Amino acid sequence: xxxxxxxxxxxxxxxxxxxxxxxxxxxxxxxxxxxxxxxxxxxxxxxxxxxxxxxxxxxxxxxxxxxxxxxxxxxxxxxxxxxxxxxxxxxxxxxxxxxxxxxxxxxxxxxxxxxxxxxxxxxxxxxxxxxxxxxxxxxxxxxxxxxxxxxxxxxxxxxxxxxxxxxxxxxxxxxxxxxxxxxxxxxxxxxxxxxxxxxxxxxxxxxxxxxxxxxxxxxxxxxxxxxxxxxxxxxxxxxxxxxxxxxxxxxxxxxxxxxxxxxxxxxxxxxxxxxxxxxxxxxxxxxxxxxxxxxxxxxxxxxxxxxxxxxxxxxxxxxxxxxxxxxxxxxxxxxxxxxxxxxxxxxxxxxxxxxxxxxxxxxxxxxxxxxxxxxxxxxxxxxxxxxxxxxxxxxxxxxxxxxxxxxxxxxxxxxxxxxxxxxxxxxxxxxxxxxxxxxxxxxxxxxxxxxxxxxxxxxxxxxxxxxxxxxxxxxxxxxxxxxxxxxxxxxxxxxxxxxxxxxxxxxxxxxxxxxxxxxxxxxxxxxxxxxxxxxxxxxxxxxxxxxxxxxxxxxxxxxxxxxxxxxxxxxxxxxxxxx
Ligand code: AMP
Numbered sequence: 001x002x003x004x005x006x007x008x009x010x011x012x013x014x015x016x017x018x019x020x021x022x023x024x025x026x027x028x029x030x031x032x033x034x035x036x037x038x039x040x041x042x043x044x045x046x047x048x049x050x051x052x053x054x055x056x057x058x059x060x061x062x063x064x065x066x067x068x069x070x071x072x073x074x075x076x077x078x079x080x081x082x083x084x085x086x087x088x089x090x091x092x093x094x095x096x097x098x099x100x101x102x103x104x105x106x107x108x109x110x111x112x113x114x115x116x117x118x119x120x121x122x123x124x125x126x127x128x129x130x131x132x133x134x135x136x137x138x139x140x141x142x143x144x145x146x147x148x149x150x151x152x153x154x155x156x157x158x159x160x161x162x163x164x165x166x167x168x169x170x171x172x173x174x175x176x177x178x179x180x181x182x183x184x185x186x187x188x189x190x191x192x193x194x195x196x197x198x199x200x201x202x203x204x205x206x207x208x209x210x211x212x213x214x215x216x217x218x219x220x221x222x223x224x225x226x227x228x229x230x231x232x233x234x235x236x237x238x239x240x241x242x243x244x245x246x247x248x249x250x251x252x253x254x255x256x257x258x259x260x261x262x263x264x265x266x267x268x269x270x271x272x273x274x275x276x277x278x279x280x281x282x283x284x285x286x287x288x289x290x291x292x293x294x295x296x297x298x299x300x301x302x303x304x305x306x307x308x309x310x311x312x313x314x315x316x317x318x319x320x321x322x323x324x325x326x327x328x329x330x331x332x333x334x335x336x337x338x339x340x341x342x343x344x345x346x347x348x349x350x351x352x353x354x355x356x357x358x359x360x361x362x363x364x365x366x367x368x369x370x371x372x373x374x375x376x377x378x379x380x381x382x383x384x385x386x387x388x389x390x391x392x393x394x395x396x397x398x399x400x401x402x403x404x405x406x407x408x409x410x411x412x413x414x415x416x417x418x419x420x421x422x423x424x425x426x427x428x429x430x431x432x433x434x435x436x437x438x439x440x441x442x443x444x445x446x447x448x449x450x451x452x453x454x455x456x457x458x459x460x461x462x463x464x465x466x467x468x469x470x471x472x473x474x475x476x477x478x479x480x481x482x483x484x485x486x487x488x489x490x491x492x493x494x495x496x497x498x499x500x501x502x503x504x505x506x507x508x509x510x511x512x513x514x515x516x517x518x519x520x521x522x523x524x525x526x527x528x529x530x531x532x533x534x535x536x537x538x539x540x541x542x543x544x545x546x547x548x549x550x551x552x553x554x555x556x557x558x559x560x561x562x563x564x565x566x567x568x569x570x571x572x573x574x575x576x577x578x579x
Pocket of ligand 1 (some may be wrong): 224225244245246247248249250251266295335370397416
């Protein structure tokens, strides 16, 4: 496939506001692919050269790209910058400067190869090499191709091709319907590599997908926790359970494969560089290969103090990392093991997996076993919950001792219980920012008045609105958030967003914000949970608690199904709601 062909398909995807159409166009692209094109296309359409968990970066930010664009089109840099300020999209800037057509287009495989070369350039003089390489690649492309190449390089595709869209498109391309989705999804949950899955499906069909196993070095999609209203409901539903503190840190999956250690976030991105202390500790583990699941948090064992989430995620730049590692070293409270010495442990009962964790971590004071106690008494569970809250933790996570590790699933194998203030929801909700209103007066000065927020409808792979947000941030907080929003602004409502509200500015769904609300109420206007015969849901008195961009992708936001469950739970008697 020529790159120009892919670019023109990407243009069609950009133009559509229907998700079904998005899936159809993408499935046509896959249908026209040869086997060796599946991987590069799958990564490129998500603005990547490799799966998300591989830390392969092209290494050309906006400033260097402007230099490369100027060189490619023989234009002064100032002019490129000026044009870019007008268009607000570096892809469109390149498109305006590029020739409308070219006699020959390089192939997709060739473009991927050349970008990989650019990514691979390192050491002295490598920046110039990257800029030159990119300028020369641009020089071979028509204007539409140039636009998409620049967006791929920035990792900002503005298309809304999420993982579910890719999985649906693969199924349509092979079967003409969605029927392969469960098999594809299961393979994805175990390997997190969409390119590998596409290629395996083409080469070895469904049996090939089934044969894709958990492997050290490839993150597994994390098991997630359900909610129940209170300890009584937990014991009634689950009987004997294991109870662990709920730490408010960052979910980490620690992989050791021989000498190589990698650490992945809940978003399945590499965080190996961010946590050198954990890497050292993992490399000392007595196992040839292992995958652990846990929560990283800066913790002082002497004072038994846990550092708040915001500080745990404050390590960004290299200098910060060293300073933080010195000042507040990171620990990981490990609660699970999914793989050891070549064996997949996900099907082993939790009781046994936990014993393996204890045996593995005996000697480490950085990788700590998350303490676990067993009970079938609601009274004991209540005491544990209150005790953990009083020690500065978020609450507890309750686990079924006989459960397997179900990658990517949110079910009652794990249940989280958090602080339960009477009359309020006992859990925060993670919403995605979908747009904003400019606002008046002081707020307008900060750039954003109110935010339009939504949750995720995983069945439809759509973002649906649930609330407007206006409180919870300091003045500086508003300024910061507005700055982050700037690069996500889009001219039209994105195709995966369903909304009856029209904000002043639409945003590409990317930023996840944790909010606390008093209540979930029925709403005739918000689209969360709305159907032909049903109203939607809204949040009452929502306030922003924290930004969760570091650990949550938009698809990790609270789902419509969870909102419906929370709505039903809050109506159960004994919840102490007013009225
Ligand atoms: P939430 O993000 O509110 O859905 O809560 C689930 C998250 O709690 C998990 O993804 C983990 O990051 C975190 N967590 C903290 N402590 C534990 C624990 N002991 N077991 C499982 N998850 C935990």
